[in-house]
Amino acid sequence: MQDIEKDLALQQEKLRQWVEIPDGKEGYCPVKGDKILALDIQYTEDFAHIGGDFFEWQGKSIGTFAGVVRASVPYIPSYFCFREGPPLLSFIEYLQKQLSIVPQLIIIDGHGIAHPRKLGVACWIGIATKIPTLGCAKDTLVHYQGELGEAKGSRVPVLVDSNLVGYVLRTQDGIKPLFVSPGHLVSLETSVEIVLSLPGEYRIPDPLRNADQAARHHAKKSQEFPYQDIGEIGEVKPFFYI
DNA sequence: GCGACAG
DNA sequence: ATCTTGTCGC
Numbered sequence: 001m002q003d004i005e006k007d008l009a010l011q012q013e014k015l016r017q018w019v020e021i022p023d024g025k026e027g028y029c030p031v032k033g034d035k036i037l038a039l040d041i042q043y044t045e046d047f048a049h050i051g052g053d054f055f056e057w058q059g060k061s062i063g064t065f066a067g068v069v070r071a072s073v074p075y076i077p078s079y080f081c082f083r084e085g086p087p088l089l090s091f092i093e094y095l096q097k098q099l100s101i102v103p104q105l106i107i108i109d110g111h112g113i114a115h116p117r118k119l120g121v122a123c124w125i126g127i128a129t130k131i132p133t134l135g136c137a138k139d140t141l142v143h144y145q146g147e148l149g150e151a152k153g154s155r156v157p158v159l160v161d162s163n164l165v166g167y168v169l170r171t172q173d174g175i176k177p178l179f180v181s182p183g184h185l186v187s188l189e190t191s192v193e194i195v196l197s198l199p200g201e202y203r204i205p206d207p208l209r210n211a212d213q214a215a216r217h218h219a220k221k222s223q224e225f226p227y228q229d230i231g232e233i234g235e236v237k238p239f240f241y242i
Numbered sequence: 243g244c245g246a247c248a249g
Numbered sequence: 250a251t252c253t254t255g256t257c258g259c
């Protein structure tokens with residue numbers, strides 16, 4: 001392993017001690033009207049185009065936003081949080097400061113604790129913001145065992161160091177599953193229930209698809225898909241490099 | 243040694 | 250994640 005990776009792995013081991021994952025029905029549980037933010041990023045060279053879909057739990061859409069910030073850290077598998085975390089944090093802080101909207105829950109395109117060192121990007125964002133987060137990824141980083149049922153809602157546990165950290169979750173009948181895990185302040189059970197309750201008839205829940213579309217169109221300077229352009233989001237600061 | 247590897 | 254054409258199907 002490279003020295004850089006050793007250092008990043010150590011950072012993750014240190015950050016991990018701040019992560020709080022409640023049990024069962026404890027921790028954050030959304031109630032009607034809670035504000036939820038779904039986030040995704042598209043890249044063009046060294047720029048991170050961030051899309052954010054803001055909506056009320058079991059309620060109306062608040063708005064879809066997109067902005068851009070320089071992504072200065074390279075992507076290294078399992079160290080994704082250091083590349084994607086800072087840009088996402090800048091985006092969240094911008095919405096908070098400039099638009100006065102603070103989410104009660106953040107849904108991230110990536111993993112929470114279903115990660116080799118139990119520190120995915122959703123955990124990173126949760127620690128940085130102190131806001132409950134959960135991760136929703138299209139592929140897994142850790143191996144799992146078991147046969148997944150075909151029906152929506154079927155799930156297979158994902159273990160790391162023999163601890164239950166996430167689920168392979170069928171979000172639509174007969175469709176390739178998603179990988180769901182809590183990031184911070186939400187239980188695994190609640191994370192799964194939240195994802196299954198999100199609107200949409202596709203593998204990826206609508207809020208994440210909207211965030212993806214906004215980011216994608218922002219990267220192409222297109223407004224075909226409706227979103228509020230918040231332009232350039234200052235510089236990203238390196239966090240947690242203690 | 244080789245392949246796999248969130249986005 | 251991105252580079253890329255057509256094509257099959259609802």
